[in-house]
Amino acid sequence: MSELKSWTQIPIGGYIIEPKNSINNKTGSWRTQRPVINQDACTRCRICWLYCPEPAILELDKPYVAKNGRKYNITFEVNYDYCKGCGICANECPVKAIKMVPEVVQQ
Amino acid sequence: MTQVLEKQRESSIVVEKKGLTTNYAIAQAVKDVDVDVIAAYPITPQTTIIEKLAEYVANGELDAEFIPVESEHSALSAAVGASAAGARVFTATSAQGLELMHEILHIASGLRLPIVMAVPGRALSAPISIHGDYQDLMNIRDTGWIIYIASTAQEAYDTIIEAFRVAEDPRVQLPVIVSYDGFLMSHTTEPVELYDPKVVREFTPRRLNTRPILNPEKPTTIGALATPDWYYEIKYQAINALKLSRSVINEVDSEFNEKFSRSYKPVEGFMIDDADYVLVTYGGAATWNALEAAKEARDRGLKAGVLRIRLFRPFPADDLTKALSNAKAIAVVDRAVAPGSPIEGPVFKDVYIALHMAGIDKPMLSVIHGLSQRTMYIRDFYELYYRLKDIAKVGKSPQESLFMGLR
Numbered sequence A: 001m002s003e004l005k006s007w008t009q010i011p012i013g014g015y016i017i018e019p020k021n022s023i024n025n026k027t028g029s030w031r032t033q034r035p036v037i038n039q040d041a042c043t044r045c046r047i048c049w050l051y052c053p054e055p056a057i058l059e060l061d062k063p064y065v066a067k068n069g070r071k072y073n074i075t076f077e078v079n080y081d082y083c084k085g086c087g088i089c090a091n092e093c094p095v096k097a098i099k100m101v102p103e104v105v106q107q
Numbered sequence B: 001m002t003q004v005l006e007k008q009r010e011s012s013i014v015v016e017k018k019g020l021t022t023n024y025a026i027a028q029a030v031k032d033v034d035v036d037v038i039a040a041y042p043i044t045p046q047t048t049i050i051e052k053l054a055e056y057v058a059n060g061e062l063d064a065e066f067i068p069v070e071s072e073h074s075a076l077s078a079a080v081g082a083s084a085a086g087a088r089v090f091t092a093t094s095a096q097g098l099e100l101m102h103e104i105l106h107i108a109s110g111l112r113l114p115i116v117m118a119v120p121g122r123a124l125s126a127p128i129s130i131h132g133d134y135q136d137l138m139n140i141r142d143t144g145w146i147i148y149i150a151s152t153a154q155e156a157y158d159t160i161i162e163a164f165r166v167a168e169d170p171r172v173q174l175p176v177i178v179s180y181d182g183f184l185m186s187h188t189t190e191p192v193e194l195y196d197p198k199v200v201r202e203f204t205p206r207r208l209n210t211r212p213i214l215n216p217e218k219p220t221t222i223g224a225l226a227t228p229d230w231y232y233e234i235k236y237q238a239i240n241a242l243k244l245s246r247s248v249i250n251e252v253d254s255e256f257n258e259k260f261s262r263s264y265k266p267v268e269g270f271m272i273d274d275a276d277y278v279l280v281t282y283g284g285a286a287t288w289n290a291l292e293a294a295k296e297a298r299d300r301g302l303k304a305g306v307l308r309i310r311l312f313r314p315f316p317a318d319d320l321t322k323a324l325s326n327a328k329a330i331a332v333v334d335r336a337v338a339p340g341s342p343i344e345g346p347v348f349k350d351v352y353i354a355l356h357m358a359g360i361d362k363p364m365l366s367v368i369h370g371l372s373q374r375t376m377y378i379r380d381f382y383e384l385y386y387r388l389k390d391i392a393k394v395g396k397s398p399q400e401s402l403f404m405g406l407r
Ligand code: SF4
Pocket: A035, A051, A052, A053, A054, A055, A056, A057, A078, A082, A083, A084, A085, A086, A087, A088, A089, A090
């Protein structure tokens, strides 16, 4: 979360005078469930990346060798700073490689 | 009422004295300050303002964009967009039109856009009425606009000029409404002194880019979502600006006085200094009829006075309490109603609160009159002075509003 400023420090009328400053607003804070990608099951089809509304799925140049021996040049990871836990990625993943895990586990 | 200074006005400033309805006086002022954009939708009794402005634009007298829209909601929305882009913007409406604008009224003030709007006051339906009162204005009281209520065509002309100065002042940056009596002023012809537009334009220099404006070269987002962490602070900016606009309003009026030899105080007293019984009014008809009644009452030895509220928002509580501190009993004549309130006069409530906040407790009477232009006779106001005399004797405020003229 960006620094909470006083009313005297905020631009008039809440105007956004610095483009792209939404990046300072870490929307991940309201997530109740987090998506966790099973890198061995993931086929790198990119569908979660396409569907994520934030977008909070990162496509990284990170080679990975799956347990079944398949080699990938890329890895998909979740950016938890902005992922709001909507679960769309888990719902859309054709091989069910994404699991939604509760952020707070009930005692 | 105007106070002409001793100081002689430069003779060249007044170019013409014309018979004008208040609506035409408004249109003339809007032309003289040279607006860039007019977005409006016709509604009685406002229509003749924008008809006149459309004529000025069509015949080349006014170089402005005239945007005819499909509703008042769109009219104010277009005004918001144009103002956000840095244009000098005017619109006008009444009654249901003002109600249809309601949500955008909050947006214009929240986004700090210096739009100026004329509102000849009119009754609200149902039953359908096109006639004048101030129910429309009272309904939008809390939308964060500066609100003037004029009492003559000359004052309306002058107030539009002051309004643009105040609205665009970097310390204010808020929209302004100039209201007045629907029909009783909007369609009534009075003599109006018109100023040299060059002088008017010097008095209202364009200060439209002291805040960020929509500009592709320097992208700005206006009207973004504010989460609960930010809403309160941004709203407070506008609340505070409205409060602080009081001093700018006075400052602009002093300068207006210097330039044009006319001055309008936030509250204006007539025979008030030694008055025992005071009628508090707003608008033209109520004020001038009350004044006639006060003169008659004075002829019969009753110390009667009138206090007109000219600046409605921000409410001039200090000036008002000062003017009323010597009265024995006070009535507030409301041409509007707040149904279901502890007492039904909307401005009565403001006056009552202002006095009590200042520790002044006097017998007070809430009067509702002139709804949908029900005739307010001079004898009605005269009767009120004698009611105040009785109330002062009893020493207690009546618990109910007096619905005058009701059959
Ligand atoms: S849970 Fe929603 S926001 Fe988070 S990565 Fe998946 S699709 Fe994106």
